[in-house]
Structure formats: structure tokens, C-alpha cells
Amino acid sequence: MNRWTAIIIQELLCTARERLPQLLLAVFVGMIAASAFIGSSARASVAGVYREVVRQGLTTAPNPFDALSPLYYARNTVIYIVLIGALLAIVIGVRSTLRDRQARTADLILSRDVRPSHYLGAKLTGLALFILALLAVSAVINIGCISIVTGHAMSFDDGARIASLYAVAWLFMLPFVGLGMASGICSSSSTTALLVPIVIWSVMIFILPLLGTAAHPVSLLNPVAAPPAAQSGFFAVTSSLVAPLSLGEQFKHVSALILSDPQATGTMTSGLLIIAAFAAAGCAAATMTGRVRMRSELHD
């Protein structure tokens, strides 16, 4: 076993043993499992409302949910990835580097012939693999729950789309792992280490979309996007500035296209490129930390 593999295995073991991220993990997997049933309940109520509206002769419009794809039931999953998945990624990233600083193992490891970038790169790889495994399990649970709700096994094409969604989710969560790791190394206390990336996350998820589209923060929790403000004048300028930085909205847009949401328009190329750029930046931020910084003391 070479050093790289040893660090990856150690990271996987330590992350799996951490109790608190496990709590978040349980919430995440639980909500992924519940999302299909929440979608099913919403769909049943819409169908009932439509039948009642038609019975009362109030509309001649077709049922908006006719010929609904089973992928509809995965729409809530996207929100849980943006909310819980990203926070989970931050927490495991922060805990990974804080653990070294608290136990002073960074001193010991860096006394050996190990470059900090290699060490941190291996740790990041371990965490990326952990998230990959977690998302793989979540995808299987999601497909299983949707199959239960629809009453038949999911088609290969739909299954492939769900798998693609989770692949993009992995890319989306990577920058938050990197950010968490970097914050765990650079912060002077464990509180700041956790808080700084969470504040950055809240800016990307809740504040930037408001600047570009006037979307209210709570409406961003709904998988159905609110109609955006007209893209002229003030919002034309702010939208062009903040849209590439609104990582959550980019992920939601790409996910909507993957899930064949009839309301989603455009292509996913730019969204994917932006998510990949954030992932690269997050990984670079985590792995480019210097030896001195890694060995700095915590002031809790």
C-alpha cells in the first residue's frame, strides 16, 4: 500500500467513524427517501384539485400533470442536495482538517517526506470517494422509492437520468468539501472554521439569486422556480454579474434539464462548466495550503 492509498483509506475510516456528520448523513438519506413520497402526495393533491376544478366547470385547460414522468418525483431531491448535501460536504471537509489540527497529527505527518499538497490531495480524494459512495447509495434509494411510488420498475433511461443527476451532485458537493477543508486549515477556531464556509454557502444559495432575479429566499427552497424578474435594466446588469456565481441555481438548472422538467429551457453546458470550475477552485483551495498554515494552532 503506497502513502497515497494509506491516506485515502485513513480518511475514509475517520469520516465514517465521525458521529456528527453521521447525523447529517442520516437526515440527508432520510430526506432523499422521503422526497419521492412527498412528491407523490403533492401530485395526488394536484390531481384531486384538477378533478374538482373540472367538476365545477371552472376550467377547460388540460391537466398540467398529464403524462407526468416518474422523474418528477426526484425534483425535491435536488433541493435536499443543495441544502443538506452541501452542508454535509462542508461539515466533513471542516472536520477532516480540524481533526488533524486538534490531534496535532499534522506535525507528525509533515515530519515525514510528504508534501502538504499530496497529503491534502489524498485526504480530498478520500472525502470525494466517501461522497461518491454516499450519493451512489442515495441514488439507489431514490430509484427504489420512485419505483414504489409509481408502482413499477424505473426504465433504464430514467434510471440513467437519476444516475446523471447524482453524478452532477457529486461535482456540486466537491467545492464545498474543498471549502470546508480550507476553512478547517485556515481558521483560528473550530467555530470560525464551520461558520465561514456556511456563510459562503448561504451567500451562494440565498443571496446571489435574489440580486439577479429578485427571487425571495424561501421561494428558492421550492423545486418549482418562481417567475424571474424581467431581465432588463437593474436585473440585466446584476444577473449577468451574479448568475455565474449562483452555484445553487446553476445546479438546479442543470438538474431540471437532466430530469426533463418541461419548464426548464436552455442547455446545460454553461451550468456544468460553472459547477466544474467551482469544483476545481474548491479542490485547489484545499490542496494548495502551505505547511506552516497546516501546523498552526487552534484557539478554541
Added chain:
Amino acid sequence: MTETLTLAHKELTDLRRNRFMVVLFAFLAVTVVLSVVVASADFRLKIADYHHYLDALAASGNAAAVPAPQLFPLQMLRGGIEYLEIIGSLFAVVLGYSMITKEKGRGTLQLIFSRPLGRYAFAGGKILALVLLWTATVTGLFIVITATLLLVGNAPLQGGDYLRLALAAAHTIAYLIIWSLLAMALASLTRRTGTGLILALVLWLIVVLIIPQIGDTMDPDNQIPGGLFASLQVDASHEQAVMAHFTGYETTRDLIEQSSVTKQYERATFAYLGIKTEYNQQPLGFIWAGTFNNTLWLLAGLALSVSAALLAATKKTILRKAP
């Protein structure tokens, strides 16, 4: 009583010197102000669109009267209130958590408890400091919000509007104190640094984001962009008649939402600020009659969090969990 006041004074001095907390409060203020600026820009855009529409109608020889978009200044605070309920509560968690962990980290707990303090004096001092701090901070925030409404939003505020703002501020103070005290209680009950914070964050995630998200997603009208009833061309009066057939589902959805203190806070403040259309421009008595249960649940949450903080931050409990 004197010892409680001394401890509260010490806490406030500590917080005033804590640059990190000052930065967080400034960030919160900037965020709320930005939301008002954006709401104001959005309204101006609607007015401009309205004038373009009128011009187009006139050019086509159509003289139909179209009502202009109406400005209700307090409705511009929707984004700001939502930021206070999401980001404000997050900062409240950090503040409450840091009240205990700083003592644990500095090793000052043993020193403080070597003095002849009353059983609840330590917790009482911290709670009093949090109450004073949030009262001052939220008052300051609402003064900034009002100034932004007047200057940037160019919104004419009436005497009653200031009272509504004060009521919204009072609800905000109670809401943020709840979160700080819950985090303080969790920090007192956990041994490891960070454990209390992560537990409080999980609680925050569930109560502030997940429960309201589930309730919101279950709303049939939220299933289609622009609203289900709008897409079916069903007006508000018929919408109520239709939804009367789904009381069981709506009650379940309402109960899910009501289990979150965040929704209780949101419903009450949205009503007083007229953000919820049915309460817009209504007298305060009418709003109170419709939302007193939300205010009472918020107060119940406050009482619960005060009790939790008082019981968790006693000498016996806190020293047992000290590192």
C-alpha cells in the same frame, strides 16, 4: 441579582470586543438592506413595464383602463424578513453557542464557578446579555431597514406602518433569542468543541429549512410556476371553494408547517407587514385575531428555550461537561 447583572455586563463587553460577531451583524444588515434595494428596483421595473404597456395600448388606439401596480412599502421587506429567519437564525445559533464555548476554551468556567453564584445566576447573566444584545441589534436593523425604505425605496410610511414595523421587530427579537438560547443549551450539554454547534446546525437545518420546505412543496398551488390556480385560470374566490374539498390534506400540511417555529415567526411578521395579501392594509385587531396563535407559539418557544438554557447552564451540568 447583582451577580446576574455583572455577568451580563461582562458578556456585553466581550461581545462588543468580538470583531467576528461585529462582522456577522454588519453582514446581516447589508443583506437585509440589499433585499430592500432589490425589491425597490423590482417595483420600479414593474412601473416602467406598466407605462410601456399603457403606451403600447395608446398607440394601438385601445383606451382600456389598466390599474397601476400599487406600492405597499412594507411588502418590500419580504426578502429581508426571510433573510432574518434563515441567516439571522444561523448567526443566532453561533452567538448562543459561543457564549458557552468561549468559557470552556479559556478555562474560565472553573474560575467563575469558584465564586458564590446563585444556581441560575450564570445562565441568567448570559440570557440577559443575549436579550439585550438582540434587542439592540434588531432595533438597529429595523432602523436601517426603515431608513432604506424611506431613502432608497422612496416609500411614504404612515404612523401605523411604524407600529407594524415595531411589532415585526418584537417578533424578530423573540425568534432570534430562541435560536441563541437553544444553541447555548446544546453547547452546555456537550463536551467536545464543535459537537454542540453541529447539533444546533442540524436542528436549524430541520426547523428552518427542511420542515418549511416540505410544507411549501406540498402546497398544490406551488406545483406549477406562477401557481396551479393561475395556470387553470381559477380566481381566488373559486380557489377557496375548491380547496374546501381538501381540508384534510391542507390541515396536515398546515400542521407540518406549524411544527416549525420559523413558520410561526414568518406567518406573524408577514401578516403585520401586509406581505400576506389577506392581511394587507387591515387593522391590527384583525391581524391579531388571525395570527395570535402564531405569536403565542413563538412565545411558547421562547419560554421553552429560556427554560432549556437555565437548566442546561447550571454549575453542576456545565462543569460535568467541561473539558
